Amino acid sequence: MRVRRSSFSATLAVMFLATASAAVSAEPQIDPGAWGVTMQGDMADRMSGQMKMMEQELAKLPEAQQQQMRAMLAQQMQHMMGGEQETCITAADLKRGLGGMMADNMDEGDAACKHDIAWKGKVGTVSLKCPDGATGQGTITVDNPRSMVMQMRYKTPDHGEMNNVWKARWLRAACKPER
Numbered sequence: 001m002r003v004r005r006s007s008f009s010a011t012l013a014v015m016f017l018a019t020a021s022a023a024v025s026a027e028p029q030i031d032p033g034a035w036g037v038t039m040q041g042d043m044a045d046r047m048s049g050q051m052k053m054m055e056q057e058l059a060k061l062p063e064a065q066q067q068q069m070r071a072m073l074a075q076q077m078q079h080m081m082g083g084e085q086e087t088c089i090t091a092a093d094l095k096r097g098l099g100g101m102m103a104d105n106m107d108e109g110d111a112a113c114k115h116d117i118a119w120k121g122k123v124g125t126v127s128l129k130c131p132d133g134a135t136g137q138g139t140i141t142v143d144n145p146r147s148m149v150m151q152m153r154y155k156t157p158d159h160g161e162m163n164n165v166w167k168a169r170w171l172r173a174a175c176k177p178e179r
């Protein structure tokens with residue numbers, strides 16, 4: 001499990017949403033539609049530091065390239081620095097459940113990670129173990145079909161221990177068209 005790529009955060013955000021939405025009767029259900037996901041914690045703090053270093057490198061580029069790169073980076077990394085990332089969860093996604101939704105958003109390194117979720121009412125206990133030695137434990141609390149929170153503690157070979165909190169809120173029934 002590699003933390004340095006934004007795909008890891010996207011994978012965790014999708015895992016967060018998908019975990020609460022898998023179509024198993026013991027799991028709380030969420031509503032399909034557009035969801036806003038924010039992240040707080042160590043990963044967001046580290047990404048903020050990396051963005052500062054990138055800004056120094058961007059300053060060396062011509063103005064037009066700087067603007068283009070800033071727009072691209074802002075869009076890709078917004079949620080990792082405390083901004084809200086919009087994610088679409090369709091009725092078909094909810095039927096596929098956790099495995100299908102995660103598979104769509106994982107690169108081959110993250111796809112080897114094994115996860116387990118045990119539900120008790122509105123709270124799911126999550127464990128994650130990857131072949132490279134990375135591990136994670138946490139909880140997902142589904143407050144209602146339109147609101148949930150995931151708290152995770154990770155230990156990775158590359159970055160040591162990290163603690164993160166993801167909050168998701170349902171935005172609307174219709175998702176934005178893909179570009």
